[in-house]
Amino acid sequence: MKKYNFNAGPSILPREVIENTAKQILDFNGSGLSLAEISHRAKDFQPVVDEAVALIKELLKVPEGYSVLFLGGGASLEFCMIPYNFLIKKAGYLNTGTWAKKALKEAKLFGEAVEVASSADAGYTFYPKDYECPTDLDYLHITTNNTIYGTEIRKEPEVPVRLIGDMSSDIFSRPIDVAKYDCIYAGAQKNLAMAGVTLIIVKDDCLGKAPRQIPTMLDYRTHVEKGSMFNTPPVVPIYCALETLRWIKAQGGVEEMARRAEARAKVLYDEIDRNKLFRGTVEKDSRSLMNICFVMNDEYKDLEKPFFEYATQRGMVGIKGHRSVGGFRASCYNAMPMEGVEALVKCMQDFEKEH
């Protein structure tokens, strides 16, 4: 039976990315050696990094003056690297969910860090909009997509300060205005690659201004100067990212990814809104196109487990909602075909008919 991978992350990758990565692990570029055992200093690997960086700059229209890095440790490590490198006097954070809150917590270890707006009181069911943003912030940190709660801001907010964006779960799903950011970071394991590499896009002239000593590995300058090769980078995850980037470009770039994300989300949200059994958990104008959260309507609460089993038997994988929200979450990253969403919708419709 065909399976559809709706996992929130690590998550679905294009089949050709998976196959090409496996192939290079067996024999890298016909060298007789595995991608898993070549030196990162090998002359065949530098072109992998160079091409990946060039594709990111091209796909996201990264302006001059930004560096693109591949680091290890995951986006969670960036939560402390951001204030280490950028917090001078005062930082602002939008509290839009679990990950945003974790990022804010780390910043507080380094100086003044304030919550500029929050949707915590409403169970994170919307993305804050009409808030007052202080003008004296070193940066405003935003989590552009909230994987757990299923909210997303699909456009940079209009604020009088520079942005830092955790885009772990929606990068490459739409065009972004990189020029508004001092730094963008993203764990790879949604729209970019297998887990194990973090993408950083950082404005060079913002670095070196924080009034503290930074451990070498936590200082973005270290990695900018060495082109992500200060220490051994995660070679295979970076190669996997390159394959995904090539795929995105071949499919039509982030504009096409946005078109597909909108089309997928419309089909699924329309069904959630129509189907008597289900309802969405998020205010309509904050709905994520990546993580589509829904629950059983109160009068059908006892059908939650039966529906989960019904859908699982029909090939839907990873649709259980995060434990803090409950219900269901269908993550629809770039590699999710419309066919997968249609299969899920069909499940919902058939299940409705039976109840």
Add this chain to the structure above:
Amino acid sequence: MKKYNFNAGPSILPREVIENTAKQILDFNGSGLSLAEISHRAKDFQPVVDEAVALIKELLKVPEGYSVLFLGGGASLEFCMIPYNFLIKKAGYLNTGTWAKKALKEAKLFGEAVEVASSADAGYTFYPKDYECPTDLDYLHITTNNTIYGTEIRKEPEVPVRLIGDMSSDIFSRPIDVAKYDCIYAGAQKNLAMAGVTLIIVKDDCLGKAPRQIPTMLDYRTHVEKGSMFNTPPVVPIYCALETLRWIKAQGGVEEMARRAEARAKVLYDEIDRNKLFRGTVEKDSRSLMNICFVMNDEYKDLEKPFFEYATQRGMVGIKGHRSVGGFRASCYNAMPMEGVEALVKCMQDFEKEH
């Protein structure tokens, strides 16, 4: 032509590790999903981590009271995590080469950190032995194998303080006395796995004593409490480590790895000592069994490049010495078959006959 991978890292892995990892990337446990796209919370992945941890405890005879962790970021990130977590008043470091020096540099950001002994003046050509170790150290940090200079200490030093060991390039190549260490860490990309994961073995009751606030991701307690699942771990590199650990066990454990390493090193060092063209760069009792460094004798200096080309044409890969030492370095990690060393020795002998 058969190639022999003498790269210093990332480096040779057993062929079955490579093939099994590639296979799981195509289809993980027959699930229809790729290892690269499954959730780290999937019920199929927890057994991977559990088995890997259990094998490490078994192979290295890890005593009770230690935790085994898989983190991202590489051993270089540990250089700052060690003092963050363990430096209370004063730490000691053996300066045995480039990586040891880098580790000491990071410790100095956090408090008093002293060089207890050094072989820097001798170009790191020996492993320090008869030094006075202060008794008031929180820990003595040692780099058990120096990848660049080719020195190794194959037994824990007799010192009156607790040890912390960077074992990136010789872990699993011999039995170790874990009980003498508060922490052992190792980048995976030599004897364990593809690059992208760091192994940590830490004594639980040593944590939480350092007098400073530690960012969440840099606090070992975070990862101990969550069993390496605080954030998304590097799934594929961890799986690759599991495959290698299974292989080591099947081959006869670290005792057998030690026997093979000694046998390989004897064959190669004997040839270096015998062959009129070459000489070793390291004092005999400090010679590494993992990274075997040698240069052309002075009267044959101009044969360096020709020998490199000669050996490369005959399938030797990655034997160029590190730029700080020059000459040649044949890294002979666990997966290097005796056949590879014999092929290199044959190259050296045939080349000698021609000159």
